């Protein structure tokens with residue numbers, strides 16, 4: 001019998017109302033059932049928010065450095081459990097162990113960053129325009145936040161939201177992706193073990209429409225931090241906008257790697273293999289377009305096709321696996337649809353384009369490369385979220401930058417060149433939240449801002465320090481110690 005996992009509400013592990021549950025399977029092996037998980041509904045979300053409001057009242061009074069100590073312990077526990085977590089995460093969502101270890105490490109880094117932020121939470125002060133008067137700004141806990149996350153970084157992405165939210169003294173109600181509830185249960189167990197008061201953290205697993213929708217629409221929350229598709233994110237933003245709630249959105253991407261004719265081609269090759277096929281292409285920052293200068297196009301495509309065809313597919317828990325499965329059958333069918341679209345649009349299939357032989361027990365798909373892609377094709381415009389790379393050919397830096405920018409998204413980007421002027425022109429002109437020079441589009445570090453422009457985001461950033469702005473309220477304080485009524489803008493100081 002597969003193990004049955006529950007929600008975490010009001011400090012207890014409890015089944016969903018009415019006992020509703022769903023099963024979750026290993027994407028590399030359909031026969032391997034990970035467990036059954038609570039399929040939560042509005043009633044569960046309602047109780048979770050009520051309890052989080054109580055948790056907020058208590059946790060928000062704990063001094064920030066003390067809150068940071070609990071998050072430091074969470075980082076320590078994750079460090080001890082890194083292998084165990086990585087193994088379970090790979091079993092749950094498929095990417096190879098080397099990547100799930102990195103996923104856990106990112107959460108550890110984020111925990112330690114948050115812990116140290118407990119002794120900063122810096123704010124501003126400025127001189128008053130009046131004599132004997134002081135002005136400064138405090139950062140205050142803001143309330144209860146709804147946290148809605150995707151499955152591709154089952155611990156790292158939640159950590160970017162939950163650790164800063166808690167450090168700032170807020171409570172959270174978390175609806176993780178339906179495909180990665182096991183990882184979410186581990187995360188919450190670690191927080192509680194680390195000493196975060198149980199009511200400050202609530203977990204409601206289940207489906208977006210049944211558990212996510214009532215969470216983001218509840219009037220009692222202060223705001224929502226969301227990572228996922230642009231479609232769902234914009235819908236959530238509509239609900240939050242109508243309710244006057246703040247919302248932070250990290251959404252889709254169609255990231256490009258631009259390779260100029262003066263680039264180190266070996267380096268560019270390693271970069272695109274990792275960027276396009278790491279996590280089976282299921283990263284928001286995945287390289288899904290390769291934009292090649294005409295003069296190196298054929299040589300790089302030749303090398304790339306050869307190397308991509310040799311990537312070892314398999315169960316991510318096996319030592320020599322380089323590429324794992326897609327997360328579920330729907331994701332694989334979406335990839336198949338786009339491969340068909342690419343062929344109908346007239347692009348040339350140079351590698352992959354099919355399910356691999358001998359791996360029928362999982363949702364595998366071969367690393368796929370299209371050449372002859374033009375900027376207006378759907379495979380050059382739409383997020384596929386799988387191991388499909390579209391190669392476009394350009395004749396100059398200007399044309400390359402135009403192609404790179406010619407999509408609705410703006411998350412990550414990359415240029416390979418040895419020419420410093422070209423590199424800086426690209427840094428200046430690429431419309432994206434992240435630009436790499438001589439590195440692939442993936443590989444964010446926890447202490448730098450992370451996020452995108454255009455339809456990728458709504459102006460907020462995670463990672464590093466800006467996320468602490470989102471999760472706090474500012475209070476401006478004026479202290480007048482003159483002993484008389486001083487009127488700003490009216491009583492002016494003049495030299496005697």
Ligand code: NAP
Nearest residue numbers: 149150176177178207208212213228229232250251252284
């Ligand atoms: P998704 O379908 O948008 O789902 C994201 C989360 O929203 C899941 O927990 C989902 O629940 C929930 N949800 C769905 N409908 C909802 C609703 N009406 N109300 C509230 N919540 C709802 O995205 P995904 O397929 O999990 O992830 C892939 C997408 O995420 C890609 O577009 C990728 O680019 C993006 N992504 C972006 C970043 C970034 O930082 N920019 C990072 C990672 C991923 P269910 O699981 O039940 O559907």
Ligand code: MG
Nearest residue numbers: 024025092179
């Ligand atoms: Mg699954």
